Amino acid sequence: xxxxxxxxxxxxxxxxxxxxxxxxxxxxxxxxxxxxxxxxxxxxxxxxxxxxxxxxxxxxxxxxxxxxxxxxxxxxxxxxxxxxxxxxxxxxxxxxxxxxxxxxxxxxxxxxxxxxxxxxxxxxxxxxxxxxxxxxxxxxxxxxxxxxxxxxxxxxxxxxxxxxxxxxxxxxxxxxxxxxxxxxxxxxxxxxxxxxxxxxxxx
Numbered sequence: 001x002x003x004x005x006x007x008x009x010x011x012x013x014x015x016x017x018x019x020x021x022x023x024x025x026x027x028x029x030x031x032x033x034x035x036x037x038x039x040x041x042x043x044x045x046x047x048x049x050x051x052x053x054x055x056x057x058x059x060x061x062x063x064x065x066x067x068x069x070x071x072x073x074x075x076x077x078x079x080x081x082x083x084x085x086x087x088x089x090x091x092x093x094x095x096x097x098x099x100x101x102x103x104x105x106x107x108x109x110x111x112x113x114x115x116x117x118x119x120x121x122x123x124x125x126x127x128x129x130x131x132x133x134x135x136x137x138x139x140x141x142x143x144x145x146x147x148x149x150x151x152x153x154x155x156x157x158x159x160x161x162x163x164x165x166x167x168x169x170x171x172x173x174x175x176x177x178x179x180x181x182x183x184x185x186x187x188x189x190x191x192x193x194x195x196x197x198x199x200x201x202x203x
Contacts, residue, residue, distance in 0.1 A: 044095070044099065047099065047102075048084040048088055049082070049084075050082040050083060050084075053082070053083035053084065054083070056109060057115075058109065058114050058115055058120065059083075061117070062114075062117070062120045063184050064083075066183070066184045066185055067183050067184065070182060070183050071182065072086070072182070072183050079146075081146065085142070085145055085146065086142050086143070086145075086183065087131070087142060088142065089138070089141045089142055089145070090145050091141070094138065094141060114127075124185070124187045124188075125187040125188050125189045127187075128180075128184070128186075128187040129187075129189070129190075129195065132176055132180065132192045132195060133195065135174070135175070135176040135192070136174060136176060136177075136192060136195065136196055136199075139174045140174045140175035140176045143175040143176065143179070144175070147175070152165070164178065173193075176192045177191075177192045177193045177196065178193075180192050
């Protein structure tokens with residue numbers, strides 16, 4: 001009698017232990033996932049700040065120095081953009097993809113690929129073309145973080161701007177094909193329009 005009771009109790013305890021262990025693992029997994037998501041979101045937000053972007057002298061002394069005083073830095077409306085506004089998409093999947101690509105660029109930083117003014121100038125065209133290629137692929141997604149085509153008032157534009165935007169719409173052009181070299185020095189070599197034309201020829 002006592003033996004049966006003891007065996008029954010042991011079986012119940014084993015079942016309770018398995019349930020408790022499973023529940024414990026689930027709780028730990030959920031808490032861990034929550035911590036990882038929070039840390040990941042914080043890292044995403046921090047790496048989008050201007051302080052982070054110009055934390056290395058390659059950026060601060062070159063492209064950021066060029067950016068100062070441009071229309072995206074100082075203007076009549078007081079709208080000020082930072083690096084991530086133009087170089088990082090806001091949509092979740094494109095944003096994560098861009099961050100992954102950017103993490104690969106750290107390798108160049110540690111190797112000192114553009115750690116002097118001379119090295120930066122030697123790579124300027126390649127760096128600009130990489131950004132332009134991406135913007136041609138994404139229909140200037142980063143530009144459209146702030147500039148909404150449907151919100152533009154043609155009445156408030158000059159006749160020249162109205163005509164050019166109408167032409168761009170008709171020919172299915174994207175922002176970067178015309179609006180480049182406005183925040184940084186224009187590099188040598190082909191323009192975004194010429195890069196696009198060259199790609200279309202290859203097809």
